[in-house]
Amino acid sequence: MKLLFIFLLTSFSLFSQKKITQEEFKELIIKGNALVIDVRTPVEFSEAHIKNAINIDYFFKSFSETISKLDKQKTILVYCAAGGRSTSACADFKKLGFKKVYNLIGGYDDWKE
Numbered sequence: 381m382k383l384l385f386i387f388l389l390t391s392f393s394l395f396s397q398k399k400i401t402q403e404e405f406k407e408l409i410i411k412g413n414a415l416v417i418d419v420r421t422p423v424e425f426s427e428a429h430i431k432n433a434i435n436i437d438y439f440f441k442s443f444s445e446t447i448s449k450l451d452k453q454k455t456i457l458v459y460c461a462a463g464g465r466s467t468s469a470c471a472d473f474k475k476l477g478f479k480k481v482y483n484l485i486g487g488y489d490d491w492k493e
Contacts, residue, residue, distance in 0.1 A: 399483045402491055405457055408482065414455035417447075419469045420488070424461065428492065438465040448476050459484035459491070 400408075408414050409430075418429050419438035429435065436446050438460065447469075450456070456478050460466040466483045473481045484491065 399485050401485055405484045408455055408457055414457050415450060416457045419458060419460045419465045438469050444472055447473060452478050455480040457482050460487050462487040462489050
């Protein structure tokens with residue numbers, strides 16, 4: 381039983397992510413050493429995006445392979461349109477060993493308002 385509890389606790393922390401507000405997201409961008417990852421489609425990205433964001437479409441077959449090549453020491457700031465894809469993307473980053481992964485609450489839809 382104790383082993384199961386430790387496994388569940390470890391699994392939760394491995395796949396958990398920090399959801400942050402627009403203000404916190406902006407502060408981390410200003411602080412530097414962060415990669416801003418837009419996981420929307422290229423069409424969505426071309427219409428508008430956060431300055432200096434990198435577009436890596438969550439639905440691309442090579443999504444995991446592409447993000448695995450990024451610097452794991454960097455802070456990863458992820459967003460999509462409303463938060464669904466970015467939640468899944470953050471879990472993928474965590475599975476690949478990224479430690480500092482943050483998900484923008486409300487996504488770009490809230491950011492642009």
